[in-house]
Amino acid sequence: MLIASVAFAKKPNVIVFYTDDHGWADLGIHGMADDVKTPHLDQLARDGVLCKHGYSTAPQCCPSRAGVMTGKYQQRFGFGHNGEGPLPLAETTLADRMRAAGYRTGMVGKWHLEPNWTCSDWIKDSLGVGNATAKTKIPFRQILPYYPGNRGFDEFFKGEMYRYWANYDLDGNDLEKDGEWKNMKGYRLDIQTDASLAFIDRNKDEPFFLYCAYFAPHVPMEATENYLSRFPGEMPERRRYALAMISAMDDGVGRIRERLKELKLEKDTLIFVIADNGAPLKIDMEDIPISFPGGAWDGSLNTPWVGEKGMVMEGGVRVPYIAAWPGTFPAGQVCEDPVITLDVAPTCLAAAGAPIPAELDGVNLIPRFSNAQRPLPGRDLFWRFWGQTTVRRGDWKYIWLGDGREMLFDLSSEKHEHENLIAKHPEKAAQLKEALVKWNNELKPRGIPPALFNDQEVKWYKHYLNLAQ
Incomplete structure (x- = not known):
């Protein structure tokens, strides 16, 4: 059964920003941390809706991304934690649905829904390997079907650090249609912002859907002096780097919003900013050297909530969550209704004038965000x-x-x-x-x-x- 959507006069563009291991405290407008600086995100919240009870579907990267990308509880298709990937090819993605609704679809940054050596069941079924390790080689031809270009995205700039699988470059030129590897120079978060801007410039004359998954403040931690210098004084170095990385993302959102204004698309664009899960505190928030590349505290904070990444306590699943659509969502709202990343898919489809499949687990947030006096139904x-x-x-x-x-x-x-x-x-x-x-x-x-x-x-x-x- 399909649920009909209300048709808007013009299909809005849609941008979903997804941050990584970004704790609830590290959004300035929440008022939890005096040292965090997120002026552009704070302004986005003032221009739209700040969701004080916003949630991801999991306290870990892969399942959380599977939830937002399908609009379904990821456990429905057996993807409860990182090792249970990849995202099954039988699942329809939000990009698939938005493309069917007439959108040009783009993906930038961290995907994390393809096979890797920790996906033990997939490795065993696909490679016949019963005890995979980090040295287990998966042929690229078996990974590629799970990449964004085969999951509903017309254009993609997929990568976390400095190597990207892309079919366009930062100057807006076409690369191989099915993708090619590009080694990049610069700073990873600036690269991801630049790739998002290039996608917008390439598709400014038609409705577009952009999923920008910033790789920050997830480890390994790195930041340029431009961002680090904004946070002088005594503090744990991991905290300084987290603040710098969050500031880089904040600048990126600001640059993208400025480009939308220049293109006169600000009021024609629905924007979400959501984190994938809470910060990994590693219990004692040890300030180990930044040079350590593995799992460690990423400098972010979950204050005032209990717990951290990996826990279903609030510290693991309650995350920064902002929605804005100037001219459609009245500015200055603070939403106290619980919302979840599952709500992104039905909201995007409703904005696109597309039917909302009954199999989706979230709800369309447009009626609530368009009228602050209308609470969400209890659920x-x-x-x-x-x-x-x-x-x-x-x-x-x-x-x-x-x-x-x-x-x-x-x-x-x-x-x-x-x-x-x-x-x-x-x-x-x-x-x-x-x-x-x-x-x-x-x-x-x-x-x-x-x-x-x-x-x-x-x-x-x-x-x-x-x-x-």
Whole structure:
């Protein structure tokens, strides 16, 4: 069953900015961190809607991206964590749908939905390798079908650092239609902004959909003196680099908005800015040398929320979330309704005048953002990651841990996830557990996570909630 969309006089352009391991505190307008500088993002929020209860679908990179790119809970197709990729070829992407709606589609930056050596089931099925390691070679011909050019994107500049698979260059010239490798010089975030600007310039005369996935402030951390110099004084170096990288993204959004103004497209463009998950604090936020390239604190913060990347606590899944469409969304809104990245796909399709497939799990946000007096219908939001699963209904959040423990929190309370209220409200917990079990039974694999709780989860919950094993 398809849900019809309202037709707008003109199809708006759509830009979705997706940041990486970017904590909730590190958006200036949230007022949580005095040292963060995001003037362009703050202005975008003032020009549109600041979503104070914005969520990703997962506390980890790959599944979160699968959720936003399909508009479906990624566990419906078995993509619950990074190792369960790639994004199945049978899944229809938002780019597929926007292209069908008459849009020119473009992707820039981090994709992270193709096969890699951690995708153990795919590696075994496709290569016959039962114990893959980082040295396992996957033929490029078997990876390419999963790249953005084969997932609905007409134009692409895919890459994280300095090597990109692209079919156009930064000067707007065509490259090989199906893509070619380009080694780039400069700074990675400036490159990703430049590639976004080139896509806009190439497609300014027709409706376009751009997915710009900045690779920041994710490790490995790097920044130029231009950005680092904005943050002098005593602070952990990882914090300084995070602030610099976020500032580079902020500048990029500002440059892109300025180009839209020059092209007289500002009021014809719907923009989202959302992070893929919370910051990885690594519990103690150790300021190890920037030269360390592996997993470490990326300098970002999740204040005031409990937890971090990898947890279904608010610190892992509540993220910066902004939507703006000048002239259509009244400026200066602060949305207190919970929203999620699943809502991006139906909202984009509605803006495009395209039908919204009933299989999508999100809702069209245009009615709410066009009329601040119209609240979103009540709904449950769900998460499942490793041995953790949770549901939010209104201000209540119920969590089941794979070792059998249960928690209930009132997110409207000043204590939020610092106080487990399950003993005081057992009936509320039972209601939410029933809904959570039902949802888990719709997923792949079916069922609430079994009594398995890995070592990392044990450490997290012992530290943040004093839950001993």
